[in-house]
Amino acid sequence: MSNQNNAFKSVMYIAILFSILVVLVVAFALFKGHTATVTEDPDAAERIRPSAAFIKMDNKAPAVAEGAATEESATETAPKDPASIYASACYICHDTGVAGAPRKGDKEAWSSRVTTGMDALYRSAMNGKGAMPPRGNTTGISDDELKAVVDYLVNAD
Numbered sequence: 778m779s780n781q782n783n784a785f786k787s788v789m790y791i792a793i794l795f796s797i798l799v800v801l802v803v804a805f806a807l808f809k810g811h812t813a814t815v816t817e818d819p820d821a822a823e824r825i826r827p828s829a830a831f832i833k834m835d836n837k838a839p840a841v842a843e844g845a846a847t848e849e850s851a852t853e854t855a856p857k858d859p860a861s862i863y864a865s866a867c868y869i870c871h872d873t874g875v876a877g878a879p880r881k882g883d884k885e886a887w888s889s890r891v892t893t894g895m896d897a898l899y900r901s902a903m904n905g906k907g908a909m910p911p912r913g914n915t916t917g918i919s920d921d922e923l924k925a926v927v928d929y930l931v932n933a934d
């Protein structure tokens with residue numbers, strides 16, 4: 778009887794040890810998977826590793842991960858159309874005319890500026906002019922995108 782009992786205990790221990798091993802292997806795999814995506818800053822990877830792994834082990838993880846991935850690719854590939862760049866970066870000055878900014882739709886204000894040529898306007902948009910900050914304080918938009926916003930702003934009704 779006691780032999781049977783011991784045998785039963787051994788099986789239990791083995792089962793427990795085995796499940797711990799499985800958890801460790803899974804956790805290790807998740808850690809590795811995660812650090813593989815965060816390579817730029819080793820310190821940051823170190824700092825966020827435990828909590829990120831914890832989130833991944835949560836059963837909601839696939840949804841979270843998918844959401845994050847979609848968001849990332851959306852910011853990378855989203856077409857930055859002039860109207861939305863204007864609405865997020867330029868309208869604050871060019872809708873109100875603050876600090877003497879020529880207002881969107883103010884044909885008169887723009888016509889005198891357009892006479893200097895669109896290239897001059899592109900250049901001031903890129904480099905700034907008076908109270909106009911370089912690139913309208915935007916980051917992450919290309920020169921062509923910025924020029925398209927200038928076109929949009931200058932030609933707006």
Ligand code: HEC
Nearest residue numbers: 866867870876877878890898901906907908909913926927
């Ligand atoms: C902080 C306020 C501010 C923001 C934000 C801003 N502008 Fe301006 N902008 C001005 C002011 C003020 C002027 C007039 C500068 C002058 O003529 O001295 C101006 C002038 C311009 C001009 C005419 C330049 C010229 O040579 O006559 C263009 C084009 C222009 N802005 C485009 C943009 C675009 C595109 C954005 C957004 C990406 C933007 N601005 C964001 C304030 C701003």
